Amino acid sequence: MRLFTTPASPWVRKCVVSIIELGLQNRIELIPTRWPHSWATKTVEFDPAFLDATPVARIPALVTDQGLRLTDSGVICDYLNAELGGYKLLPAAGAVRWQMLSVISITNGLIEAQISRRAELLRNVSERSNDFIEKMRQREHRCFAALDPAAVEFGSGVDLAQIAVAAACGYADFRYPDDDWRSASPKLARWFERFSERPSMRATIPVETPQ
Numbered sequence: 206m207r208l209f210t211t212p213a214s215p216w217v218r219k220c221v222v223s224i225i226e227l228g229l230q231n232r233i234e235l236i237p238t239r240w241p242h243s244w245a246t247k248t249v250e251f252d253p254a255f256l257d258a259t260p261v262a263r264i265p266a267l268v269t270d271q272g273l274r275l276t277d278s279g280v281i282c283d284y285l286n287a288e289l290g291g292y293k294l295l296p297a298a299g300a301v302r303w304q305m306l307s308v309i310s311i312t313n314g315l316i317e318a319q320i321s322r323r324a325e326l327l328r329n330v331s332e333r334s335n336d337f338i339e340k341m342r343q344r345e346h347r348c349f350a351a352l353d354p355a356a357v358e359f360g361s362g363v364d365l366a367q368i369a370v371a372a373a374c375g376y377a378d379f380r381y382p383d384d385d386w387r388s389a390s391p392k393l394a395r396w397f398e399r400f401s402e403r404p405s406m407r408a409t410i411p412v413e414t415p416q
């Protein structure tokens with residue numbers, strides 16, 4: 206199987222942490238992609254293999270051994286968990302599943318805001334909307350505050366909800382270090398310090414995407 210990646214993306218990080226936590230590293234080849242900064246506003250040039258994997262041309266994208274193309278981190282994590290992982294990271298049904306999906310859905314909104322803000326910041330200064338950037342920043346802040354109580358429920362193990370939230374926290378530290386999300390979310394901050402020690406998290410600390 207092949208997963209198309211970049212080292213900066215929180216969506217990719219969710220998938221790669223899941224792969225490591227499920228012990229699937231030997232079954233999935235990670236294929237790095239290049240992204241010039243113009244990706245924010247333009248269609249950039251891609252390797253044909255990447256476009257073949259996903260007409261959407263966003264990362265992550267997974268191609269399974271059967272040739273199935275999965276082109277969204279939520280669907281990819283679902284596949285890893287259900288088909289290859291024996292539901293170790295998210296139960297197949299029941300109250301705990303929906304509790305985790307509630308956290309994941311808020312976190313998806315948070316990560317979307319982080320990435321939309323990043324795209325806006327990559328525009329020429331004359332085209333940039335500071336109102337839009339501020340709107341995304343406020344959404345991120347609200348989501349971090351709303352996720353704070355969830356941290357109390359996080360156990361000492363690992364699951365898809367924690368992996369998603371950790372990817373968002375790590376991306377905030379990487380791209381927006383001045384945001385100080387920890388002030389609004391002190392419990393989350395304490396949990397993140399502990400969760401970040403996991404080898405899967407240490408192996409996926411975000412770095413700049415190759416141009």
Ligand SMILES: N[C@@H](CCC(=O)N[C@@H](CS)C(=O)NCC(=O)O)C(=O)O
Nearest residue numbers: 214216262263264265277278279320
């Ligand atoms: N909902 C998608 C979002 C994926 C996504 O937006 N990836 C970004 C990188 S972090 C991307 O490829 N952006 C390029 C573009 O939008 O052209 C997922 O969960 O995988």
